[in-house]
Amino acid sequence: MAEQAIKRETSVSQLRCIGCGSTALPDRFRCEHCRDLLEIIFPGWEQGGPAGLTAQSLKNLWSDRRPSLEPADQSGVWRFREILPDIASQQIITIREGNTPLYELPSCATSAGIDHLFAKHQGMNPTGSFKDTGMTVAASFARQAGYKWVACASTGNTSASMAAYAARGGLHSLVLIPDGKISWGKLSQSLDYGAITCQLKTDFDGCVRVLNEVVERMPVYLLNSVNPYRVEGQKTAAFELLEQLNWEPPDHIIVPGGNLANSSAIGKALREMRQIGLISRMPKISVIQAEGANPLVRTIRENAGEKLIPVHAETMATAIRIGNPASWKKALRVITESEGTVEQVSEIEIALAKAEIGSEGIGCEPASAVTLAGLKKLVKQGFVKANESVALILTGHVLKDADFTLKFHRGDLFEGMPQEAEGRTLKSHQRAPLILEPSVEAVVELLHTSEK
Ligand code: F0G
Numbered sequence: 111m112a113e114q115a116i117k118r119e120t121s122v123s124q125l126r127c128i129g130c131g132s133t134a135l136p137d138r139f140r141c142e143h144c145r146d147l148l149e150i151i152f153p154g155w156e157q158g159g160p161a162g163l164t165a166q167s168l169k170n171l172w173s174d175r176r177p178s179l180e181p182a183d184q185s186g187v188w189r190f191r192e193i194l195p196d197i198a199s200q201q202i203i204t205i206r207e208g209n210t211p212l213y214e215l216p217s218c219a220t221s222a223g224i225d226h227l228f229a230k231h232q233g234m235n236p237t238g239s240f241k242d243t244g245m246t247v248a249a250s251f252a253r254q255a256g257y258k259w260v261a262c263a264s265t266g267n268t269s270a271s272m273a274a275y276a277a278r279g280g281l282h283s284l285v286l287i288p289d290g291k292i293s294w295g296k297l298s299q300s301l302d303y304g305a306i307t308c309q310l311k312t313d314f315d316g317c318v319r320v321l322n323e324v325v326e327r328m329p330v331y332l333l334n335s336v337n338p339y340r341v342e343g344q345k346t347a348a349f350e351l352l353e354q355l356n357w358e359p360p361d362h363i364i365v366p367g368g369n370l371a372n373s374s375a376i377g378k379a380l381r382e383m384r385q386i387g388l389i390s391r392m393p394k395i396s397v398i399q400a401e402g403a404n405p406l407v408r409t410i411r412e413n414a415g416e417k418l419i420p421v422h423a424e425t426m427a428t429a430i431r432i433g434n435p436a437s438w439k440k441a442l443r444v445i446t447e448s449e450g451t452v453e454q455v456s457e458i459e460i461a462l463a464k465a466e467i468g469s470e471g472i473g474c475e476p477a478s479a480v481t482l483a484g485l486k487k488l489v490k491q492g493f494v495k496a497n498e499s500v501a502l503i504l505t506g507h508v509l510k511d512a513d514f515t516l517k518f519h520r521g522d523l524f525e526g527m528p529q530e531a532e533g534r535t536l537k538s539h540q541r542a543p544l545i546l547e548p549s550v551e552a553v554v555e556l557l558h559t560s561e562k
Contacts, residue, residue, distance in 0.1 A: 123150045123195040125338060128439060137255050139336045147437065149378070150195055150338045155385065160192035165387040168192060172353065186210065187243050187346045193382060194247060194342050201254040203279035207242035208346055210234045212354040212501075215470050218463075218482055223489045224496050228360065229467070230351045233474055233507035237299060240372060240505045241271035243347055244340030249275035251339045257331040258282060261324065263317035264334075265368065265429045266296030267506060272333045273303035284330065286310055286317040291428055293475075293511040313423065315434045335371030336436045344372055348379035351501060352389060359393045361498035364481045364488075366505055367397035367406055367452070368430035370441035376503065377444025393501075396450040396493075397441060398484030400425035400477075404454045406438055411452075415442045426514060426523070427460055429477035429506060451493055455483035458531040461518050465539035468515070473508025486532070519543075 125134040129146030138148060152160065159168060172190055175183040182188040182199060186208020212230050219227035232240030249272070252260050261284035262272045269285040276283035285300045289309040300307045310317050318334065325332045333340065352359065359380075365373040376395060383389045399407050403423035413419055423433035435441075445452065455463075463486070464479035481502040488494040508515065517523040520542050529536045546552045 122154055123152050123342075125149070126151050128443075136251075137331065139332060139338075147336055147440065148338050149440070150342050152193075155382075159386045163192065168386065168388065169353070169357065172349075181206070184209075185246065186350055187246050187343050190346045190349050193345065193349065193379075193386075195251070195339060197247070197250045197254055202246070202250045203253060203275050204246050204250075205236040205242065205274060205278055207235050207246050208350060210347070210350070212351060213470075213472055215467065215472065215482075215502075217470055218466050221466060222482065222486045224485075224494065224498065224500060226499050227485075228355075228499070228501040229472065229474075229504050230347060230354075230501055231472065231474070231504045232347055233478065233504055233510070235271075237267075237271045237274045238295075238507035238510050239267035239271060239475075240344065240347060240503070241267045241340075242275075244335070244337075244343035244371075244375070245271040245275045245333065247343035248333050248337045248339035249279055249281065252331040252333070253279050253281060255331070257329065259284065259328070259330040260333045261321060261330045262286070262333045263314060263321045264292075265314050265431055266292035267429055267510070268334065269305065269307070270296050270299035270303070273300040273305035273307075276305065277303045282306070284308070284324075286321050288313045288317055288431075291431060293428060293513060295510050295512060314432050315420075315423070318434075318436070334436070335369050341371055341375045341378065341437075341440075344375035345379035345382070347503065348376045349383065349388075352383060355501075357388060359389050359391055360501045361393060362450075362488075362494055362500045363393045363395050363503065364485055364500060365395065365397055365503045366430055366477050366480045367399045367441065368403070368432045368435065368477065370397070370406060370435040370437040372503070372505065373397045373444055374437045374440035377441070377448060380448065392448045394450040395444050395448040396484065396488065397445060397452050398480040399452070399454050400427050400430055400460060400480060401454045401456050403427075403431050403433060405433055405435055406441060407452045407454045409438065410442070410445075415446070425460075426457055427476035427480060428511070429475060430480070451488065453484040453487050455480050455487065456531060458524060458528065458536065459483040459486075461514075461523060462531055462534060462536065462539055464515075465518060467504070468508060469539070472504075474504040475506035475508065475510040476514050478502075478504040478506050 127141035235242035283305040420434040463483035
């Protein structure tokens with residue numbers, strides 16, 4: 111009974127090329143005519159909302175599912191299944207992803223110069239990053255389509271997530287990661303979850319090139335973010351954010367940019383929310399990149415978005431160390447449509463912003479901190495006004511890159527480099543561990559001096 115009910119509520123979807131509009135078979139990634147990326151559309155929504163429901167009944171349905179004991183209802187992704195592609199309930203692989211907190215960051219708001227700042231923390235997902243929301247959908251589709259193997263190239267979070275979902279769903283998984291350029295925490299996750307993990311002597315973009323050929327030759331399903339089912343799952347972060355804001359859109363949403371699928375997903379979600387009538391206006395969606403990995407920023411500033419300018423990427427925020435982002439056209443469309451913008455931030459600005467988010471008792475990984483660093487610049491430029499509401503999408507947990515955090519606090523991260531940004535020194539945010547004699551007096555004395 112429950113199974114039938116779940117099936118009826120999901121929507122019939124189709125794959126369509128973002129370039130020429132041709133439709134494609136459900137397990138393809140690129141258009142066979144023009145090679146552009148594919149996206150999922152829901153033709154049935156033209157005649158009323160998903161599953162024929164009004165905006166109000168969808169809101170009620172999603173909130174009524176919260177106390178349910180059904181695994182799909184407990185997932186913050188499948189709770190919104192009316193806006194997802196049709197997957198049979200027995201094929202759903204869920205680790206109870208989504209349902210992530212929305213925090214206020216009062217100190218960060220003050221330091222950015224705005225009244226209210228929210229952070230939607232996608233790092234609070236089961237494997238510690240936003241990837242889980244997309245992976246539950248794409249891995250479930252892989253299983254439903256009969257694949258035995260899944261694979262991805264990754265800067266570490268996708269691979270951790272894919273390995274976990276493959277393991278939970280009884281699938282084999284293959285991970286290609288750049289040798290030496292991902293954090294140990296992320297690497298250790300994919301090992302622990304049982305993936306076959308290969309460190310290739312190249313960067314992320316090189317891993318993608320190799321994998322694209324492997325999946326052409328072998329019956330392996332690609333779970334990189336060009337996979338349109340991942341984008342669908344990642345949409346739910348925006349649905350959940352709006353639900354947490356009582357369906358009142360913030361003025362701005364700020365997203366880190368790497369391969370540019372997440373910004374695409376958040377934008378697609380907001381477009382659909384407006385189409386369904388859940389919201390009446392779009393927030394401005396802005397994408398922030400690291401200065402050393404800034405292909406979208408360059409493409410928009412130097413090329414008016416005509417043609418991607420790939421770069422050789424270099425940044426300590428290894429999650430977004432990407433020079434040739436696959437989803438740049440989708441992200442560009444979101445920025446243009448929502449009247450958002452792009453900005454780039456330096457390594458020191460990223461590290462300072464990360465420490466500030468940490469000192470609010472929240473924390474995030476370096477790639478997520480670009481959002482706060484970027485916000486500060488957007489406020490200075492007047493693009494974000496002091497009285498406007500802003501939501502940052504924090505994408506990864508603080509424990510994802512403990513090495514970065516320790517080096518920062520010990521003062522080793524920027525050895526021999528300038529020690530300040532925006533007139534603030536790194537020192538003012540560093541909290542190195544103190545080595546003390548094992549005596550009560552030493553600790554008490556320390557507390558006295560710290561009070562001053
Ligand atoms: N933040 C984190 C923590 C990430 O891991 C990534 C991407 C991004 C932001 C950028 O998101 O690619 O959708 O623009 N990580 C990928 C990976 C590439 O392999 O884990 P995007």
